[in-house]
Amino acid sequence: MKILFLSPTVPYPLTDGGRIRVYNLLKQIAQDNEVTLLALETQPTDADSISHIQQYGITVHLVEHLHTLPRVSLSTLLNAFLRRQPITVARYNVSIYRQKLQELLASESFDIVHYEMFHTAQFHTESDLPSVLSQQNVDSAIWHRLTDETANIFYKFAYWTQQVAFQRYERVLSPKFDAVTCTSEIDAAIFEKHCPKDIVKIIPNGVDVNHFTPDSESEDAAHLVYIGSMDWYPNEDAVSFFADEVLPIIRESVQNAKFTIVGGNPSENVQRLAGRDGIVVTGRVPEIRPYFSAASVFVVPLRIGSGTRLKILEALAMGKAVVSTTVGAEGLALKNGEEIMIADEPNHFAEAVIRLLTDPALRKEVGVNGRLRVEQDYDWCNIGRELLTVYESILSK
Secondary structure (H helix, E strand, O other): EEEOOOOOOOOOOOOOOHHHHHHHHHHOOOOOEEEEEEOOOOOOHHHHHHHHHHOOEEEEEEEEEEHHHOOOHHHHHHHHHHOOOHHHHHHOOOOOHHHHEEEEEEEEOOOOOEEEHHHHHHOOOOOOOOEEEEOOOHHHHHHHHHEEEEEEOOHHHHHHHHHHHHHHHHHHHHHHHHEEEEEOOOHHHHHOOOOOOEEEOOOOOOEEEOOOOOHHHHOOEEEEEOOOOOOOOOHHHHHHHHHHHHHHHHHHOOOEEEEEEEEEOHHHHHHHHHHOOOEEEOOOOOOOOOHHOOOOEEEEEOOOOOOOOHHHHHHOOOOOOEEEEOOOOOOOOOOOOOOOOOOOOOOHHHHHHHHHHOOOHHHHHHHHHHHHHHHHHHEEEHHHHHHHHHHHHHOOE
């Protein structure tokens, strides 16, 4: 197949879940197919980063737009209002990206177009080729949870407007594609309300089980770790919740417990946590595996989110016992108490962590079970084949 893959960003370096997912899917589908990637420059390193994608035989077209990508400015807000778009989508309504897409469609013959998220789905009018919309999460659900969480009336109204805008996109735009892929059954159920029968497919998140492998010798005593982009509010809320309401309870029983927050661009609120005893904020790190290895327990105290958490799969692949909220583990078919510990209230979350910290045998057992599960169900090799099956089913109609 000749596949045109539209991405709002260059999926390297692997600094967040979205990039990790796109990078690994590209790597898999390019093995026996001709793949062209069209991506927008959003980071100073993007021009250098494309070599990591080209090594798999992928043709990369980088739309150079770094210095003029609009922030959430008044003009962006106005365009979003006039076009009835979510603000985050309006930011990526870039004319030169559309122009480059038109050039590619005019100069080459593609079999299918893959649109990554609504950021690129807005350009679907440029082509009548068979198409797939790939959704990493349900954006309206994220904004709904943000609306519920905030007490500030101004922010509550702003978040609600984005919830409504994404709901409109889910209702109006999603049915225009030959297939819509989601990461979990929970997310798929949202899109099935609006799409024709049988076009919504589940392509779960995965993990490179050869890259993320157990390393028990590097484990630190009573070391709790969380990894995520720290300029994303759900992650900021998660670590603040854990530091304020969970960690103090843990330290009553395990006095030497320490908490490391790993992730780029920490907000001011996250940076302030570094001033507390037993908390370390690293900022962006070149490699996350050493932090997984050092963890006694990997914690995922998320209260806001959608989709499925790659960080959990990576921790499990490294044989780590994981304690997560229900939201954090949403969409993952993991057995509570055997492959993961799930708790939502601060006391219950702390109790699960304390139990694992004080029972090495249980901690090892949960980690081993988790590793076995990701090997069976969440290997990117198998997931890539599932995506190719979606493409093939469309083209065979």
